Amino acid sequence: MSVSYRQPGVVLTDRRFTVPLDHDDPAGETIELYAREVVASDKAHQDLPWLLHLTGGPGFGAARFVGRQSWLDRALREYRVLLLDQRGTGASTPANRQTLPLRGNPAAQAEYLTHFRADSIVRDCEAIRPEVTGGAPWTVHGQSFGGFCTVTYLSLAPEGLDTALITGGLPSLDAHADDVYRAAYPRMERKTAAHYARYPQDVERARRIAGHLLTHDVTLPGGYRLTAEAFQSLGILLGSGEGSHRLHYLLEDAFVRTPHGTELSDAFQEQAQSLLSYAGHPLFALVHEAIYGQDERPTAWSAERVRAEFPRFDAARALESGEPLLFTGEAVQRWMFDCDPALRPLRETAELLAARTDWRPLYDPARLAVNEVPAAAAVYHDDLFVDTAHSLRTARAIRGLRTWITDEYEHDGVRTDGPRVLDRLLALARDEV
Structure with missing residues:
Protein backbone atom coordinates (compact mmCIF):
# COMPACT_ATOMS: atom_id res chain seq x y z
CA MET A 1 0.00 0.00 0.00
CA ALA A 175 37.12 0.09 -22.38
CA HIS A 176 38.32 -2.61 -20.02
CA ALA A 177 38.75 -1.61 -16.39
CA ASP A 178 42.50 -1.42 -17.01
CA ASP A 179 41.92 1.27 -19.65
CA VAL A 180 39.69 3.18 -17.25
CA TYR A 181 42.34 3.25 -14.51
CA ARG A 182 45.25 4.01 -16.82
CA ALA A 183 43.34 7.15 -17.67
CA ALA A 184 42.31 7.75 -14.05
CA TYR A 185 45.65 7.85 -12.23
CA PRO A 186 47.00 10.82 -14.21
CA ARG A 187 43.77 12.68 -13.39
CA MET A 188 44.25 11.87 -9.72
CA GLU A 189 47.75 13.31 -9.91
CA ARG A 190 46.47 16.48 -11.56
CA LYS A 191 43.75 16.90 -8.93
CA THR A 192 46.34 16.45 -6.17
CA ALA A 193 48.62 19.05 -7.77
CA ALA A 194 45.73 21.49 -8.04
CA HIS A 195 44.92 20.96 -4.36
CA TYR A 196 48.50 21.63 -3.29
CA ALA A 197 48.62 24.72 -5.51
CA ARG A 198 45.59 26.05 -3.61
CA TYR A 199 46.80 24.90 -0.19
CA PRO A 200 50.61 24.57 -0.30
CA GLN A 201 50.73 24.05 3.47
CA ASP A 202 48.97 20.72 2.92
CA VAL A 203 52.02 19.20 1.23
CA GLU A 204 53.86 18.81 4.52
CA ARG A 205 50.69 18.02 6.46
CA ALA A 206 49.85 15.09 4.16
CA ARG A 207 53.44 13.82 4.26
CA ARG A 208 53.42 13.96 8.06
CA ILE A 209 50.18 11.98 8.33
CA ALA A 210 51.38 9.37 5.83
CA GLY A 211 54.68 9.07 7.70
CA HIS A 212 52.84 8.48 10.96
CA LEU A 213 50.71 5.77 9.36
CA LEU A 214 53.72 4.04 7.86
CA THR A 215 55.24 3.67 11.34
CA HIS A 216 52.14 3.16 13.52
CA ASP A 217 49.17 0.80 13.50
CA VAL A 218 46.07 2.97 13.68
CA THR A 219 42.55 1.58 14.08
CA LEU A 220 39.78 4.14 13.87
CA PRO A 221 36.91 4.23 16.39
CA GLY A 222 34.61 2.22 14.14
CA GLY A 223 37.18 -0.52 13.57
CA TYR A 224 38.60 0.72 10.25
CA ARG A 225 42.34 0.10 9.95
CA LEU A 226 43.84 3.36 8.71
CA THR A 227 46.89 2.74 6.55
CA ALA A 228 48.84 5.16 4.38
CA GLU A 229 47.04 3.79 1.31
CA ALA A 230 43.68 4.27 2.99
CA PHE A 231 44.63 7.85 3.88
CA GLN A 232 45.60 8.51 0.25
CA SER A 233 42.16 7.33 -0.87
CA LEU A 234 40.65 10.38 0.83
CA GLY A 235 41.51 12.02 -2.47
CA ILE A 236 38.03 10.96 -3.53
CA LEU A 237 37.02 14.31 -2.01
CA LEU A 238 38.87 16.10 -4.81
CA GLY A 239 36.19 15.03 -7.28
CA SER A 240 33.57 17.33 -5.78
CA GLY A 241 33.18 21.08 -5.92
CA GLU A 242 33.93 21.67 -2.24
CA GLY A 243 36.17 18.63 -1.85
CA SER A 244 39.55 20.36 -1.90
CA HIS A 245 38.42 22.68 0.88
CA ARG A 246 37.02 19.79 2.91
CA LEU A 247 40.29 17.89 2.55
CA HIS A 248 42.24 20.95 3.67
CA TYR A 249 40.15 21.36 6.81
CA LEU A 250 40.55 17.67 7.57
CA LEU A 251 44.34 17.88 7.34
CA GLU A 252 44.91 21.10 9.25
CA ASP A 253 44.26 19.72 12.75
CA ALA A 254 45.16 16.07 12.30
CA PHE A 255 47.50 15.74 15.29
CA VAL A 256 47.22 16.34 19.02
CA ARG A 257 49.79 16.11 21.84
CA THR A 258 49.03 13.45 24.45
CA PRO A 259 50.87 12.01 27.49
CA HIS A 260 51.98 9.22 25.15
CA GLY A 261 53.31 11.53 22.46
CA THR A 262 51.82 12.96 19.30
CA GLU A 263 48.80 11.06 17.99
CA LEU A 264 46.12 11.52 15.36
CA SER A 265 43.30 13.43 17.00
CA ASP A 266 39.94 11.89 17.78
CA ALA A 267 38.30 14.53 15.57
CA PHE A 268 40.49 13.59 12.59
CA GLN A 269 39.91 9.89 13.16
CA GLU A 270 36.15 10.31 13.41
CA GLN A 271 36.00 12.28 10.17
CA ALA A 272 38.29 9.82 8.38
CA GLN A 273 36.12 6.91 9.55
CA SER A 274 32.97 8.51 8.13
CA LEU A 275 34.66 9.24 4.80
CA LEU A 276 36.35 5.87 4.35
CA SER A 277 33.78 3.38 5.62
CA TYR A 278 31.71 1.42 3.11
CA ALA A 279 29.16 0.39 5.72
CA GLY A 280 26.45 2.47 4.07
CA HIS A 281 27.27 1.48 0.48
CA PRO A 282 29.13 -1.85 0.34
CA LEU A 283 27.93 -2.57 -3.19
CA PHE A 284 30.18 0.22 -4.40
CA ALA A 285 33.21 -1.79 -3.35
CA LEU A 286 31.81 -5.17 -4.41
CA VAL A 287 30.65 -4.40 -7.94
CA HIS A 288 32.49 -1.20 -8.80
CA GLU A 289 34.98 -2.77 -11.20
CA ALA A 290 32.28 -5.10 -12.52
CA ILE A 291 30.52 -2.10 -14.07
CA TYR A 292 33.39 -2.13 -16.60
CA GLY A 293 33.21 -5.90 -17.25
CA GLN A 294 31.87 -6.65 -20.74
CA ASP A 295 33.73 -9.69 -22.06
CA GLU A 296 35.73 -12.75 -21.07
CA ARG A 297 38.51 -10.74 -19.40
CA PRO A 298 38.41 -10.58 -15.59
CA THR A 299 38.68 -7.20 -13.93
CA ALA A 300 41.15 -8.84 -11.53
CA TRP A 301 41.55 -5.90 -9.12
CA SER A 302 42.33 -3.57 -11.98
CA ALA A 303 42.81 -0.37 -9.94
CA GLU A 304 45.37 -2.11 -7.73
CA ARG A 305 47.29 -3.67 -10.64
CA VAL A 306 47.34 -0.51 -12.73
CA ARG A 307 48.45 1.57 -9.74
CA ALA A 308 51.75 -0.32 -9.84
CA GLU A 309 52.38 1.29 -13.25
CA PHE A 310 52.40 4.69 -11.51
CA PRO A 311 55.10 4.40 -8.82
CA ARG A 312 54.72 8.06 -7.82
CA PHE A 313 51.61 6.97 -5.91
CA ASP A 314 53.69 4.84 -3.53
CA ALA A 315 53.58 6.62 -0.16
CA ALA A 316 56.90 5.31 1.16
CA ARG A 317 58.64 6.28 -2.07
CA ALA A 318 57.21 9.79 -1.91
CA LEU A 319 58.41 10.29 1.65
CA GLU A 320 61.88 8.93 0.91
CA SER A 321 62.31 11.09 -2.19
CA GLY A 322 60.91 14.26 -0.64
CA GLU A 323 58.06 14.39 -3.15
CA PRO A 324 54.48 15.44 -2.34
CA LEU A 325 52.17 12.59 -1.36
CA LEU A 326 49.67 11.83 -4.12
CA PHE A 327 46.03 11.20 -3.24
CA THR A 328 43.81 8.66 -4.98
CA GLY A 329 40.07 8.34 -5.45
CA GLU A 330 37.42 6.30 -7.30
CA ALA A 331 39.62 3.23 -7.00
CA VAL A 332 38.50 0.08 -5.17
CA GLN A 333 41.41 -2.08 -4.14
CA ARG A 334 41.88 -5.42 -2.42
CA TRP A 335 43.28 -3.91 0.80
CA MET A 336 39.92 -2.20 1.44
CA PHE A 337 38.48 -5.61 2.25
CA ASP A 338 41.10 -5.98 4.98
CA CYS A 339 40.82 -2.47 6.42
CA ASP A 340 37.05 -1.97 6.48
CA PRO A 341 35.02 -4.08 8.96
CA ALA A 342 31.96 -3.62 6.72
CA LEU A 343 33.81 -5.36 3.89
CA ARG A 344 36.02 -7.94 5.64
CA PRO A 345 33.38 -10.71 5.68
CA LEU A 346 32.92 -10.21 1.92
CA ARG A 347 36.58 -10.54 0.90
CA GLU A 348 36.21 -13.97 -0.73
CA THR A 349 33.03 -12.88 -2.51
CA ALA A 350 34.90 -9.89 -3.94
CA GLU A 351 37.76 -12.13 -5.07
CA LEU A 352 35.34 -14.33 -7.00
CA LEU A 353 33.75 -11.33 -8.71
CA ALA A 354 37.18 -9.99 -9.65
CA ALA A 355 38.03 -13.35 -11.25
CA ARG A 356 34.81 -13.69 -13.24
CA THR A 357 35.19 -14.10 -17.01
CA ASP A 358 31.65 -14.17 -18.41
CA TRP A 359 30.44 -10.57 -18.18
CA ARG A 360 27.77 -9.62 -20.70
CA PRO A 361 28.03 -6.46 -22.81
CA LEU A 362 26.25 -3.49 -21.27
Whole structure:
Protein backbone atom coordinates (compact mmCIF):
# COMPACT_ATOMS: atom_id res chain seq x y z
CA MET A 1 0.00 0.00 0.00
CA SER A 2 1.39 3.40 -1.00
CA VAL A 3 1.79 6.00 1.74
CA SER A 4 1.76 9.73 0.97
CA TYR A 5 2.98 12.58 3.15
CA ARG A 6 4.14 16.18 2.81
CA GLN A 7 7.27 18.26 3.06
CA PRO A 8 7.54 21.98 2.28
CA GLY A 9 6.34 22.44 -1.28
CA VAL A 10 6.05 18.76 -2.18
CA VAL A 11 3.91 15.66 -1.78
CA LEU A 12 5.84 12.42 -1.35
CA THR A 13 4.60 8.89 -1.91
CA ASP A 14 6.45 5.71 -0.96
CA ARG A 15 6.29 3.16 -3.78
CA ARG A 16 7.32 -0.50 -3.59
CA PHE A 17 7.66 -2.96 -6.46
CA THR A 18 8.46 -6.64 -6.82
CA VAL A 19 10.80 -7.61 -9.67
CA PRO A 20 12.66 -10.77 -10.67
CA LEU A 21 16.17 -11.14 -9.34
CA ASP A 22 17.08 -12.49 -12.79
CA HIS A 23 14.96 -10.99 -15.54
CA ASP A 24 15.85 -13.97 -17.74
CA ASP A 25 13.97 -16.10 -15.21
CA PRO A 26 10.80 -14.09 -14.54
CA ALA A 27 9.16 -16.97 -12.66
CA GLY A 28 12.12 -17.32 -10.30
CA GLU A 29 13.23 -15.51 -7.17
CA THR A 30 12.09 -11.95 -6.66
CA ILE A 31 13.47 -8.90 -4.87
CA GLU A 32 11.85 -5.65 -3.75
CA LEU A 33 12.51 -2.17 -5.08
CA TYR A 34 11.72 1.02 -3.22
CA ALA A 35 11.15 4.40 -4.87
CA ARG A 36 9.95 7.76 -3.65
CA GLU A 37 7.49 9.64 -5.85
CA VAL A 38 7.78 13.43 -5.57
CA VAL A 39 5.40 16.02 -6.98
CA ALA A 40 5.02 19.75 -6.38
CA SER A 41 2.23 20.48 -3.91
CA ASP A 42 0.38 22.75 -6.32
CA LYS A 43 0.55 20.10 -9.07
CA ALA A 44 -0.26 17.04 -6.99
CA HIS A 45 -3.52 16.32 -8.83
CA GLN A 46 -2.28 17.13 -12.33
CA ASP A 47 -1.48 14.57 -15.01
CA LEU A 48 2.25 15.22 -15.41
CA PRO A 49 4.97 13.49 -17.40
CA TRP A 50 7.43 11.40 -15.36
CA LEU A 51 11.13 11.87 -14.71
CA LEU A 52 13.03 8.88 -13.34
CA HIS A 53 16.24 9.72 -11.49
CA LEU A 54 19.08 7.19 -11.44
CA THR A 55 21.70 8.21 -8.93
CA GLY A 56 25.45 7.65 -8.93
CA GLY A 57 27.33 4.74 -7.49
CA PRO A 58 27.07 1.86 -7.91
CA GLY A 59 25.66 1.02 -4.53
CA PHE A 60 24.03 4.24 -3.38
CA GLY A 61 20.35 4.78 -2.71
CA ALA A 62 18.63 7.82 -4.17
CA ALA A 63 19.15 11.15 -2.43
CA ARG A 64 16.86 11.90 0.51
CA PHE A 65 15.87 15.45 -0.38
CA VAL A 66 13.99 17.75 1.97
CA GLY A 67 11.46 19.75 0.01
CA ARG A 68 12.66 21.04 -3.37
CA GLN A 69 16.41 20.91 -2.94
CA SER A 70 18.99 21.01 -5.75
CA TRP A 71 17.96 19.87 -9.26
CA LEU A 72 14.67 18.56 -7.91
CA ASP A 73 13.27 22.10 -7.81
CA ARG A 74 13.71 22.47 -11.58
CA ALA A 75 12.34 19.02 -12.33
CA LEU A 76 9.20 19.59 -10.28
CA ARG A 77 8.18 22.56 -12.40
CA GLU A 78 6.98 20.15 -15.07
CA TYR A 79 7.50 16.54 -13.93
CA ARG A 80 6.35 14.02 -11.39
CA VAL A 81 9.68 12.56 -10.21
CA LEU A 82 10.55 9.01 -9.19
CA LEU A 83 13.66 8.66 -7.02
CA LEU A 84 14.61 4.99 -7.36
CA ASP A 85 16.72 3.09 -4.85
CA GLN A 86 18.48 0.83 -7.34
CA ARG A 87 18.47 -2.85 -6.46
CA GLY A 88 20.50 -3.65 -3.37
CA THR A 89 20.55 -0.05 -2.11
CA GLY A 90 18.61 2.19 0.25
CA ALA A 91 15.22 0.74 1.17
CA SER A 92 15.27 -1.81 -1.65
CA THR A 93 16.19 -5.42 -0.77
CA PRO A 94 19.66 -4.82 0.73
CA ALA A 95 22.93 -6.49 -0.21
CA ASN A 96 25.59 -6.16 2.49
CA ARG A 97 27.69 -8.12 4.99
CA GLN A 98 24.60 -8.76 7.12
CA THR A 99 22.28 -9.99 4.36
CA LEU A 100 24.54 -11.66 1.79
CA PRO A 101 25.28 -14.69 4.03
CA LEU A 102 21.60 -15.57 3.56
CA ARG A 103 22.59 -16.48 -0.01
CA GLY A 104 25.00 -19.15 1.20
CA ASN A 105 28.75 -19.41 0.62
CA PRO A 106 30.89 -16.77 -1.15
CA ALA A 107 30.36 -18.43 -4.54
CA ALA A 108 26.59 -18.14 -4.14
CA GLN A 109 26.96 -14.54 -2.98
CA ALA A 110 29.10 -13.66 -5.99
CA GLU A 111 26.61 -15.28 -8.36
CA TYR A 112 23.81 -13.27 -6.75
CA LEU A 113 25.74 -10.03 -7.20
CA THR A 114 26.16 -10.57 -10.93
CA HIS A 115 22.54 -9.40 -11.12
CA PHE A 116 23.33 -5.94 -9.72
CA ARG A 117 24.81 -4.22 -12.76
CA ALA A 118 23.36 -1.64 -15.14
CA ASP A 119 21.58 -4.16 -17.37
CA SER A 120 19.53 -5.50 -14.44
CA ILE A 121 18.81 -1.98 -13.20
CA VAL A 122 17.48 -0.97 -16.62
CA ARG A 123 15.29 -4.05 -16.79
CA ASP A 124 13.97 -3.16 -13.34
CA CYS A 125 13.02 0.27 -14.67
CA GLU A 126 11.21 -1.25 -17.61
CA ALA A 127 9.42 -3.70 -15.32
CA ILE A 128 8.00 -0.94 -13.11
CA ARG A 129 7.40 1.69 -15.81
CA PRO A 130 3.95 0.39 -16.88
CA GLU A 131 2.74 0.56 -13.28
CA VAL A 132 4.16 4.04 -12.73
CA THR A 133 3.38 5.81 -16.01
CA GLY A 134 0.60 3.64 -17.42
CA GLY A 135 2.98 2.56 -20.16
CA ALA A 136 4.10 5.99 -21.35
CA PRO A 137 7.83 6.53 -21.86
CA TRP A 138 9.56 8.66 -19.27
CA THR A 139 12.45 11.07 -19.09
CA VAL A 140 15.46 9.59 -17.34
CA HIS A 141 18.12 11.63 -15.58
CA GLY A 142 21.27 9.67 -14.83
CA GLN A 143 23.99 11.11 -12.59
CA SER A 144 27.45 9.48 -12.72
CA PHE A 145 26.84 5.69 -12.63
CA GLY A 146 23.21 6.57 -13.26
CA GLY A 147 24.45 7.99 -16.57
CA PHE A 148 26.11 4.65 -17.33
CA CYS A 149 22.71 3.05 -16.68
CA THR A 150 21.06 5.58 -18.99
CA VAL A 151 23.40 4.63 -21.85
CA THR A 152 22.52 1.00 -21.15
CA TYR A 153 18.85 2.03 -21.26
CA LEU A 154 19.39 3.61 -24.70
CA SER A 155 21.01 0.32 -25.74
CA LEU A 156 18.49 -2.15 -24.33
CA ALA A 157 15.10 -0.42 -24.21
CA PRO A 158 15.04 3.00 -25.92
CA GLU A 159 11.29 2.58 -26.44
CA GLY A 160 10.89 3.26 -22.71
CA LEU A 161 12.52 6.68 -22.94
CA ASP A 162 11.05 10.02 -23.86
CA THR A 163 14.30 11.91 -23.16
CA ALA A 164 17.70 10.94 -21.76
CA LEU A 165 19.62 13.40 -19.58
CA ILE A 166 23.11 12.54 -18.31
CA THR A 167 25.35 14.41 -15.89
CA GLY A 168 28.94 13.28 -15.41
CA GLY A 169 28.18 9.76 -16.59
CA LEU A 170 29.05 9.01 -20.22
CA PRO A 171 30.99 5.73 -20.03
CA SER A 172 33.38 4.24 -22.52
CA LEU A 173 31.47 1.72 -24.62
CA ASP A 174 34.34 -0.74 -24.88
CA ALA A 175 37.12 0.09 -22.38
CA HIS A 176 38.32 -2.61 -20.02
CA ALA A 177 38.75 -1.61 -16.39
CA ASP A 178 42.50 -1.42 -17.01
CA ASP A 179 41.92 1.27 -19.65
CA VAL A 180 39.69 3.18 -17.25
CA TYR A 181 42.34 3.25 -14.51
CA ARG A 182 45.25 4.01 -16.82
CA ALA A 183 43.34 7.15 -17.67
CA ALA A 184 42.31 7.75 -14.05
CA TYR A 185 45.65 7.85 -12.23
CA PRO A 186 47.00 10.82 -14.21
CA ARG A 187 43.77 12.68 -13.39
CA MET A 188 44.25 11.87 -9.72
CA GLU A 189 47.75 13.31 -9.91
CA ARG A 190 46.47 16.48 -11.56
CA LYS A 191 43.75 16.90 -8.93
CA THR A 192 46.34 16.45 -6.17
CA ALA A 193 48.62 19.05 -7.77
CA ALA A 194 45.73 21.49 -8.04
CA HIS A 195 44.92 20.96 -4.36
CA TYR A 196 48.50 21.63 -3.29
CA ALA A 197 48.62 24.72 -5.51
CA ARG A 198 45.59 26.05 -3.61
CA TYR A 199 46.80 24.90 -0.19
CA PRO A 200 50.61 24.57 -0.30
CA GLN A 201 50.73 24.05 3.47
CA ASP A 202 48.97 20.72 2.92
CA VAL A 203 52.02 19.20 1.23
CA GLU A 204 53.86 18.81 4.52
CA ARG A 205 50.69 18.02 6.46
CA ALA A 206 49.85 15.09 4.16
CA ARG A 207 53.44 13.82 4.26
CA ARG A 208 53.42 13.96 8.06
CA ILE A 209 50.18 11.98 8.33
CA ALA A 210 51.38 9.37 5.83
CA GLY A 211 54.68 9.07 7.70
CA HIS A 212 52.84 8.48 10.96
CA LEU A 213 50.71 5.77 9.36
CA LEU A 214 53.72 4.04 7.86
CA THR A 215 55.24 3.67 11.34
CA HIS A 216 52.14 3.16 13.52
CA ASP A 217 49.17 0.80 13.50
CA VAL A 218 46.07 2.97 13.68
CA THR A 219 42.55 1.58 14.08
CA LEU A 220 39.78 4.14 13.87
CA PRO A 221 36.91 4.23 16.39
CA GLY A 222 34.61 2.22 14.14
CA GLY A 223 37.18 -0.52 13.57
CA TYR A 224 38.60 0.72 10.25
CA ARG A 225 42.34 0.10 9.95
CA LEU A 226 43.84 3.36 8.71
CA THR A 227 46.89 2.74 6.55
CA ALA A 228 48.84 5.16 4.38
CA GLU A 229 47.04 3.79 1.31
CA ALA A 230 43.68 4.27 2.99
CA PHE A 231 44.63 7.85 3.88
CA GLN A 232 45.60 8.51 0.25
CA SER A 233 42.16 7.33 -0.87
CA LEU A 234 40.65 10.38 0.83
CA GLY A 235 41.51 12.02 -2.47
CA ILE A 236 38.03 10.96 -3.53
CA LEU A 237 37.02 14.31 -2.01
CA LEU A 238 38.87 16.10 -4.81
CA GLY A 239 36.19 15.03 -7.28
CA SER A 240 33.57 17.33 -5.78
CA GLY A 241 33.18 21.08 -5.92
CA GLU A 242 33.93 21.67 -2.24
CA GLY A 243 36.17 18.63 -1.85
CA SER A 244 39.55 20.36 -1.90
CA HIS A 245 38.42 22.68 0.88
CA ARG A 246 37.02 19.79 2.91
CA LEU A 247 40.29 17.89 2.55
CA HIS A 248 42.24 20.95 3.67
CA TYR A 249 40.15 21.36 6.81
CA LEU A 250 40.55 17.67 7.57
CA LEU A 251 44.34 17.88 7.34
CA GLU A 252 44.91 21.10 9.25
CA ASP A 253 44.26 19.72 12.75
CA ALA A 254 45.16 16.07 12.30
CA PHE A 255 47.50 15.74 15.29
CA VAL A 256 47.22 16.34 19.02
CA ARG A 257 49.79 16.11 21.84
CA THR A 258 49.03 13.45 24.45
CA PRO A 259 50.87 12.01 27.49
CA HIS A 260 51.98 9.22 25.15
CA GLY A 261 53.31 11.53 22.46
CA THR A 262 51.82 12.96 19.30
CA GLU A 263 48.80 11.06 17.99
CA LEU A 264 46.12 11.52 15.36
CA SER A 265 43.30 13.43 17.00
CA ASP A 266 39.94 11.89 17.78
CA ALA A 267 38.30 14.53 15.57
CA PHE A 268 40.49 13.59 12.59
CA GLN A 269 39.91 9.89 13.16
CA GLU A 270 36.15 10.31 13.41
CA GLN A 271 36.00 12.28 10.17
CA ALA A 272 38.29 9.82 8.38
CA GLN A 273 36.12 6.91 9.55
CA SER A 274 32.97 8.51 8.13
CA LEU A 275 34.66 9.24 4.80
CA LEU A 276 36.35 5.87 4.35
CA SER A 277 33.78 3.38 5.62
CA TYR A 278 31.71 1.42 3.11
CA ALA A 279 29.16 0.39 5.72
CA GLY A 280 26.45 2.47 4.07
CA HIS A 281 27.27 1.48 0.48
CA PRO A 282 29.13 -1.85 0.34
CA LEU A 283 27.93 -2.57 -3.19
CA PHE A 284 30.18 0.22 -4.40
CA ALA A 285 33.21 -1.79 -3.35
CA LEU A 286 31.81 -5.17 -4.41
CA VAL A 287 30.65 -4.40 -7.94
CA HIS A 288 32.49 -1.20 -8.80
CA GLU A 289 34.98 -2.77 -11.20
CA ALA A 290 32.28 -5.10 -12.52
CA ILE A 291 30.52 -2.10 -14.07
CA TYR A 292 33.39 -2.13 -16.60
CA GLY A 293 33.21 -5.90 -17.25
CA GLN A 294 31.87 -6.65 -20.74
CA ASP A 295 33.73 -9.69 -22.06
CA GLU A 296 35.73 -12.75 -21.07
CA ARG A 297 38.51 -10.74 -19.40
CA PRO A 298 38.41 -10.58 -15.59
CA THR A 299 38.68 -7.20 -13.93
CA ALA A 300 41.15 -8.84 -11.53
CA TRP A 301 41.55 -5.90 -9.12
CA SER A 302 42.33 -3.57 -11.98
CA ALA A 303 42.81 -0.37 -9.94
CA GLU A 304 45.37 -2.11 -7.73
CA ARG A 305 47.29 -3.67 -10.64
CA VAL A 306 47.34 -0.51 -12.73
CA ARG A 307 48.45 1.57 -9.74
CA ALA A 308 51.75 -0.32 -9.84
CA GLU A 309 52.38 1.29 -13.25
CA PHE A 310 52.40 4.69 -11.51
CA PRO A 311 55.10 4.40 -8.82
CA ARG A 312 54.72 8.06 -7.82
CA PHE A 313 51.61 6.97 -5.91
CA ASP A 314 53.69 4.84 -3.53
CA ALA A 315 53.58 6.62 -0.16
CA ALA A 316 56.90 5.31 1.16
CA ARG A 317 58.64 6.28 -2.07
CA ALA A 318 57.21 9.79 -1.91
CA LEU A 319 58.41 10.29 1.65
CA GLU A 320 61.88 8.93 0.91
CA SER A 321 62.31 11.09 -2.19
CA GLY A 322 60.91 14.26 -0.64
CA GLU A 323 58.06 14.39 -3.15
CA PRO A 324 54.48 15.44 -2.34
CA LEU A 325 52.17 12.59 -1.36
CA LEU A 326 49.67 11.83 -4.12
CA PHE A 327 46.03 11.20 -3.24
CA THR A 328 43.81 8.66 -4.98
CA GLY A 329 40.07 8.34 -5.45
CA GLU A 330 37.42 6.30 -7.30
CA ALA A 331 39.62 3.23 -7.00
CA VAL A 332 38.50 0.08 -5.17
CA GLN A 333 41.41 -2.08 -4.14
CA ARG A 334 41.88 -5.42 -2.42
CA TRP A 335 43.28 -3.91 0.80
CA MET A 336 39.92 -2.20 1.44
CA PHE A 337 38.48 -5.61 2.25
CA ASP A 338 41.10 -5.98 4.98
CA CYS A 339 40.82 -2.47 6.42
CA ASP A 340 37.05 -1.97 6.48
CA PRO A 341 35.02 -4.08 8.96
CA ALA A 342 31.96 -3.62 6.72
CA LEU A 343 33.81 -5.36 3.89
CA ARG A 344 36.02 -7.94 5.64
CA PRO A 345 33.38 -10.71 5.68
CA LEU A 346 32.92 -10.21 1.92
CA ARG A 347 36.58 -10.54 0.90
CA GLU A 348 36.21 -13.97 -0.73
CA THR A 349 33.03 -12.88 -2.51
CA ALA A 350 34.90 -9.89 -3.94
CA GLU A 351 37.76 -12.13 -5.07
CA LEU A 352 35.34 -14.33 -7.00
CA LEU A 353 33.75 -11.33 -8.71
CA ALA A 354 37.18 -9.99 -9.65
CA ALA A 355 38.03 -13.35 -11.25
CA ARG A 356 34.81 -13.69 -13.24
CA THR A 357 35.19 -14.10 -17.01
CA ASP A 358 31.65 -14.17 -18.41
CA TRP A 359 30.44 -10.57 -18.18
CA ARG A 360 27.77 -9.62 -20.70
CA PRO A 361 28.03 -6.46 -22.81
CA LEU A 362 26.25 -3.49 -21.27
CA TYR A 363 26.04 -1.31 -24.38
CA ASP A 364 24.93 -1.81 -27.97
CA PRO A 365 26.98 0.47 -30.25
CA ALA A 366 24.88 -0.42 -33.30
CA ARG A 367 21.66 0.58 -31.58
CA LEU A 368 23.21 3.74 -30.16
CA ALA A 369 24.37 4.71 -33.64
CA VAL A 370 20.75 4.94 -34.79
CA ASN A 371 19.37 6.41 -31.55
CA GLU A 372 16.19 8.47 -31.90
CA VAL A 373 15.67 9.42 -28.24
CA PRO A 374 16.37 13.11 -27.57
CA ALA A 375 19.46 13.08 -25.37
CA ALA A 376 21.83 15.56 -23.74
CA ALA A 377 24.84 15.15 -21.48
CA ALA A 378 26.90 17.42 -19.24
CA VAL A 379 30.56 16.46 -19.51
CA TYR A 380 32.70 17.97 -16.77
CA HIS A 381 36.16 18.84 -18.02
CA ASP A 382 38.80 16.69 -16.27
CA ASP A 383 36.18 14.95 -14.13
CA LEU A 384 37.97 12.89 -11.47
CA PHE A 385 35.55 10.00 -11.81
CA VAL A 386 34.84 9.71 -15.55
CA ASP A 387 37.48 10.24 -18.22
CA THR A 388 36.60 13.17 -20.48
CA ALA A 389 38.14 11.60 -23.59
CA HIS A 390 36.17 8.39 -23.03
CA SER A 391 32.98 10.41 -22.57
CA LEU A 392 33.44 12.41 -25.75
CA ARG A 393 34.10 9.29 -27.82
CA THR A 394 30.84 7.86 -26.51
CA ALA A 395 29.03 11.12 -27.19
CA ARG A 396 30.07 10.88 -30.83
CA ALA A 397 28.83 7.29 -30.95
CA ILE A 398 25.27 8.11 -29.81
CA ARG A 399 23.24 9.56 -32.63
CA GLY A 400 21.67 12.90 -31.78
CA LEU A 401 23.27 13.25 -28.34
CA ARG A 402 24.10 16.87 -27.54
CA THR A 403 26.86 17.68 -25.06
CA TRP A 404 27.59 20.56 -22.75
CA ILE A 405 31.30 20.48 -21.94
CA THR A 406 32.12 22.69 -18.98
CA ASP A 407 34.86 23.32 -16.43
CA GLU A 408 32.55 25.31 -14.15
CA TYR A 409 31.85 22.25 -12.04
CA GLU A 410 33.39 19.10 -10.70
CA HIS A 411 31.59 15.76 -10.79
CA ASP A 412 28.80 16.96 -8.51
CA GLY A 413 27.71 19.91 -10.65
CA VAL A 414 24.09 18.79 -10.69
CA ARG A 415 24.09 18.77 -6.89
CA THR A 416 25.79 22.15 -6.43
CA ASP A 417 23.93 24.02 -9.20
CA GLY A 418 21.17 21.60 -10.09
CA PRO A 419 18.46 23.89 -11.48
CA ARG A 420 20.88 25.53 -13.92
CA VAL A 421 22.44 22.24 -15.03
CA LEU A 422 19.12 20.46 -15.53
CA ASP A 423 17.64 23.48 -17.30
CA ARG A 424 20.57 23.54 -19.71
CA LEU A 425 20.27 19.83 -20.51
CA LEU A 426 16.53 20.04 -21.11
CA ALA A 427 17.06 22.98 -23.46
CA LEU A 428 19.71 21.01 -25.37
CA ALA A 429 17.55 17.90 -25.63
CA ARG A 430 14.63 20.00 -26.89
CA ASP A 431 16.79 21.92 -29.41
CA GLU A 432 15.96 25.17 -27.65
CA VAL A 433 19.61 26.29 -27.67
